Amino acid sequence: MMMRQLLALLIGLLVLLPVYAGTASAMVSAETIRRQLAQDTDDTGNQSAQVRLKHFYAQRDYQPAWIISNQYQPILDTALSFIARADEEGLDISNYSSAHLQQLHASPEGETGLALELGVTRSLLALAQDLYSGQLSATAADPDWHIPQQKFDSVTFLQQALTQNNLQQAFADLAPSMPQYNALRRLLMKLRQLAAAGTHWTQIPEIASAIRPNSTHPAIPLIRQRILEAHAAYTKAEYALTTAESEWYDHELEAAIKTFQQQHGLNPDGIIGRHTRRALNTPLEKQIQKLRINMERLRWLPRNFGDRYVLVNIAGFYLTAIEHHTPVLDMRIVVGRDYRSTPSFNSRVSHLVLNPYWNIPNSIARQDLWPKQKKNPDYFASQGIRVFSSYRYEFELDPDGIDWHAVERRFPYALQQAPGNLNALGNIKFMFPNPFSIYLHDTPSKSLFQKDIRTYSSGCIRLEKPFQLAEFLLGRSLEDANITQQVDSGKTRTVHLPKRVPIYLVYITAWSDEQGDVRFSSDIYGRDKRALAHARWPEPAQLSQSY
Structure with missing residues (x-):
């Protein structure tokens, strides 16, 4: 009897013993990991994630990384912390099962040890991949994005981080290090804090006519309130009314x-x-999503642009020339109309053409110029536009001898505009290989640079300061390169660059200036909206409001 009582007492004591902190409740070993992975039971539907997981453990002979000898390793807390902060990078945290992993970590019941070991690894591999090259497929999210997305081996990265015992620094170095990205990240965290506190930015009602300084208007108090809200978000001194x-x-x-x-x-x-009212009425929630999708685009970009390069922000209507990480030239630009939107791609500027001919694309000739010639038989002559039988430009035709009203819709002629003051390309164009027939060029229409929304071209980029860009690309002054004299001659000349210069045409609607202040532009081509629809990130209620 005494033995039975003693045994019962011992069993009771064992049941009452606490589960010690740092101890996994299920045995984790190379054998249990091997058996679990052999079952290939990935319920996420992400086959590539399961392949990466198997590859990771196969490389380490299935030895656990986070729970060794049934003990939680200190590095596990570091790993869980990274996963829990994924939303600070603008990523969709639900992709990394953070809440579920925290539950597994806190739970003393069931077979949680093995699930935690594999779950943390799966999430870290996905997080590393997404931080380096983006959470979305660039071309799927934006079919007009043609810059190759960065490749990344998250399995090798994580193995090396663990081997070298520098997981924290390795993950800190994954996201883009450019000031642009860090500025967006800081503002994202601040705006999310405002949203979490229940902040909603004031909306300005319809205004019958523009409000000008030194006048009164009943909407002014609301506008003042909206500016004070902007001060809380951006802390600009001018907003402290x-x-x-x-x-x-x-x-x-x-x-x-x-x-x-x-x-x-x-x-x-x-x-x-x-336009100003529309910007004032951008909801806080939408501004948060704008920051997120642009951080994603920055992750799509190469990590090394080169020592000297040209960056064209299509959405921001701006071009910047950068040398040794420092902007040395910037200018306003005009980009393609909505139905002829300028795509995103990268190339290398190879040469300049001085006093260029404009070989007018058939689509422009057919849609834009032919209707003007039908209305005014002298239009082509007044604009210095010549008519040819084909794009070989061998046989010139007399426009007065053509019945323009009887021309078929396919428009069988080739148009060419001669160099001169009327030429749509101005005095200089900048050429770089690309499949879209896009180039940068001068323009006689200087007034367009004063517009808010500068979508007036047929896809190519019109420049505010073409000759300054020529100096940057050539690496010397116009006088040294004899550019001014050659332009004045009126003759068409090709000038090859001593070294091709990388150029990136990107679509960025949130970026930072040299002072680190974040700036925004409208989603002129709807690419933010399209990419966010593809992402299916949790969408705030006000996000559907028009911008």
Whole structure:
């Protein structure tokens, strides 16, 4: 009897013993990992993730990484912390099962040890891949994106990080190190804090006509409130208004509006029109999504652009020339109309053409110029446009001898505009190989650079400062390169660069300036909207409102 009582007491004590912190409840060993992976029971539907997981453990002879001898390793907390902070990078944290892994880590019941070991590895491999090259397939999210997405071997990365015992630093180095990315990341965290606190930005009602400085308007108090909300988000000194209720559009508010316009890619004229009102009415939730999708685009880009390169931001209507990580030239640009949108791609500028002919594409000749010739028989002659029988430009035709109203819709002629003051390409064009027939060029239409939304071209990029860009690309002054004299001669000349210069045409609607302040532009081609629809990230209620 005493033996039975003693045995019962011992069993009771064992049942009451606490599960010690840091001890996995299920045995994790090379054999259990091998057996589990052999079953190939991945319920996520992501076959590539399962392949990476098997490859990772096969490389280490199926030895566990996070739970060794049934003990949680200190590095497990580091790994779980990385996974839990994935949303700080603008990533969809639900892809990494963070909440489920935390539950497994906290639970003393069931077969959680093996599930935790494999789950952490699977999530870290996915997180490393997404941080380096992006969570989305670039071409699937944006069919107009043609810059090759970065390749990355997350299995080798994680093995090396564990072998070298530098997991924390290795993950810290994965995301793009460029100041642009870090600025978006900081602002994303701040805006998410505002959203979590229940912040909703004030909406400005329809305005019958533009509001100009030194006038009164009943919407001004709402605009003042919206500017103060912008101060809470961006901490710009100009947004710290001292007056919140007045309907008078005073100098203080004008300075704030001009700063707001500049931050949102608008001409800072202080006039509150439809574009400014639209920017003011961007919901906080949508601004958060804009930051996220642009951080994703930055992850798609190469990590090394080169020592000297040209960056064209299509959405921001801006070109920047960069040398040794420092912007040395910037200018406004005009990009393609909505139905002739400029794609995103990269190439290398190879040569310049001075006093270029414009060999007019058939689509432009048919859709834009032929209707003008039908209305005005002297149009081609007035614009210096010549008509040829084919794109070999061998046999020139007299436009007066053609019945333009009887021409078939396929438009069987080739048009060419001679060099000169009327030439749509101006005095110089910049050539780089690409399958889209896109190039940069001068323009006689200088007034277009004053517009807020500069989508007026047929796909190519018009430049505000073409000759300054020529100096950057050639690496010497126009006088040294004899460019000015050659342009003045009126003759068409080709000038090859001493070394081809990389050029990147990107679509970025949120970026940072040299001071680290984040700036925005409208989603002119709807590529943000399309990419976010593909991403299927949890969408705030107000995101569906038009921008």
